[in-house]
Amino acid sequence: MDYKGYEAVVNYDEEAKIFSGEVINTRDVITFQGESVSEVEKAFQDSVDDYLEFCESRGEKAAKVF
Template sequence: MLEYKDYVGMVEPESDSRDGVFAGRVIGLRDVITFEGRSYAEVEQAFRASIDDYLAFCAQRGEQPDRPYSGKIPLRLDPALHRRAAIRAQAEGLSLNQWIANRIAAAG
């Protein structure tokens, strides 16, 4: 996994090392950003260049670049689970939002 400017790139599993080319793409976006290279260093350099090119292209067109994640999660829960989570959050002196964020952070 590659990371640069909050974007994440993955080398495609179907890349064929026998041909000497490793292809990848940026994940978590609606827009398609790809990159490739013959070594890890080339792949990483191509990934960063692709992100920079994408951001420059968006700026040139006056468009907002697609961001990987907004930080907002619409969440629907069973009311009983919602109540239990809210009680746990309150008992820990946290907002429900912060309690959920802490639980997610601890899981990963």
């Protein structure tokens, strides 16, 4: 998945019946999860937006994507 230049990988845990994902092209850790494809997509976007807002609120630049 891709959002605002951030790329993520998603895995499905059959036992827990949940999708979990992690942004893979930045050194900071950004994770998310959801119970459906649409939920995990929204959680990914929300996590990236939250990360960017957090960095801005602290007066820091977000880690560069690579």
